[in-house]
Amino acid sequence: MTQHYIVIGNPIAHSKSPEIHAQFATQSGSDISYRRQYCPDDASSFTAVIEAFFNGGGVGANVTVPFKQIAYDCCAARGGLSEHAKVAGAVNTLSLNKTLIDSGTPIAEAIYGDNTDGQGLVNHITSLDWPLAGARVALIGAGGAARGVILPLLRADISSLTIANRTLSKATDLVKELGTASDTIDQHHIDTCATSELSGQFDIIINATSIGLSGDTLPLADDLQAQYAYDMMYGRTLPFLQHFSKRGAQTSDGYGMLIGQAALSFERWTGHNIDVVKATDALSRR
Numbered sequence: 056m057t058q059h060y061i062v063i064g065n066p067i068a069h070s071k072s073p074e075i076h077a078q079f080a081t082q083s084g085s086d087i088s089y090r091r092q093y094c095p096d097d098a099s100s101f102t103a104v105i106e107a108f109f110n111g112g113g114v115g116a117n118v119t120v121p122f123k124q125i126a127y128d129c130c131a132a133r134g135g136l137s138e139h140a141k142v143a144g145a146v147n148t149l150s151l152n153k154t155l156i157d158s159g160t161p162i163a164e165a166i167y168g169d170n171t172d173g174q175g176l177v178n179h180i181t182s183l184d185w186p187l188a189g190a191r192v193a194l195i196g197a198g199g200a201a202r203g204v205i206l207p208l209l210r211a212d213i214s215s216l217t218i219a220n221r222t223l224s225k226a227t228d229l230v231k232e233l234g235t236a237s238d239t240i241d242q243h244h245i246d247t248c249a250t251s252e253l254s255g256q257f258d259i260i261i262n263a264t265s266i267g268l269s270g271d272t273l274p275l276a277d278d279l280q281a282q283y284a285y286d287m288m289y290g291r292t293l294p295f296l297q298h299f300s301k302r303g304a305q306t307s308d309g310y311g312m313l314i315g316q317a318a319l320s321f322e323r324w325t326g327h328n329i330d331v332v333k334a335t336d337a338l339s340r341r
């Protein structure tokens with residue numbers, strides 16, 4: 056029987072998720088339908104859309120801009136949140152909490168939220184053979200995208216994490232919030248600074264700002280060096296990657312992260328393991 060999935064966003068027409076999940080379905084021999092779902096930009100519309108979807112037999116949903124925080128609030132009040140979602144403060148993957156369903160909870164009250172974005176990044180970096188264990192990592196940005204990757208980075212045994220942001224107070228506030236969201240995070244091991252003050256040698260530097268969309272450039276110090284540079288944006292020439300490439304760094308955009316987070320959602324919904332490298336190859340040949 057066909058299993059139904061959606062990705063909810065606004066706008067949503069550009070989303071690559073249906074093609075990505077169709078590729079996973081081909082690879083794993085699964086019978087799925089996965090479609091784009093537009094939703095008006097307010098919490099009550101979002102709630103109505105996901106209730107109708109799950110009540111109608113839907114199995115899982117991805118959540119994208121601008122609904123990741125709304126999805127977090129919605130699941131916090133219903134079927135619960137994974138630790139990754141709690142620390143991220145955002146949800147990108149919805150499913151039904153089977154334990155609650157089995158104990159008679161109505162479907163709409165059993166919607167559960169997870170976040171696979173950060174582990175998607177870590178899995179992609181690992182597949183590139185960039186060494187994370189013991190790495191000194193600099194993360195630029197203190198918005199939702201940055202917050203979403205912190206727990207998986209810390210779990211990958213990095214030796215230090217420095218969070219740099221244009222507005223320093225947002226970085227320090229973020230680190231304080233992490234300490235309250237999870238008791239497994241030791242916030243004293245995370246440094247913060249203004250982006251323009253970030254200096255010295257890092258193993259891996261990650262751009263989690265939204266600057267790639269604006270055409271602006273980050274105010275990076277002359278002595279800032281990294282062996283590997285990753286931009287969570289994808290799909291065009293990214294000045295951040297050009298900057299570090301000229302200084303001899305290996306670089307990657309965030310396309311592999313996009314596939315990686317999707318693969319983790321698919322695996323959690325269906326139980327099938329996805330060969331992400333093979334899926335990425337097949338998608339890039341289109």
Ligand code: ATR
Pocket residue numbers: 195196197198199200201220221222225263264265266269271272273
């Ligand atoms: P997202 O959910 O994509 O993380 P966000 O929460 O709006 O979006 O966060 C955007 C991030 O990009 C912030 O860290 C922001 O820095 P500020 O906190 O100082 O606003 C950063 N950012 C956006 N435009 C920037 C620019 N032109 N220069 C430097 N940082 C920028």
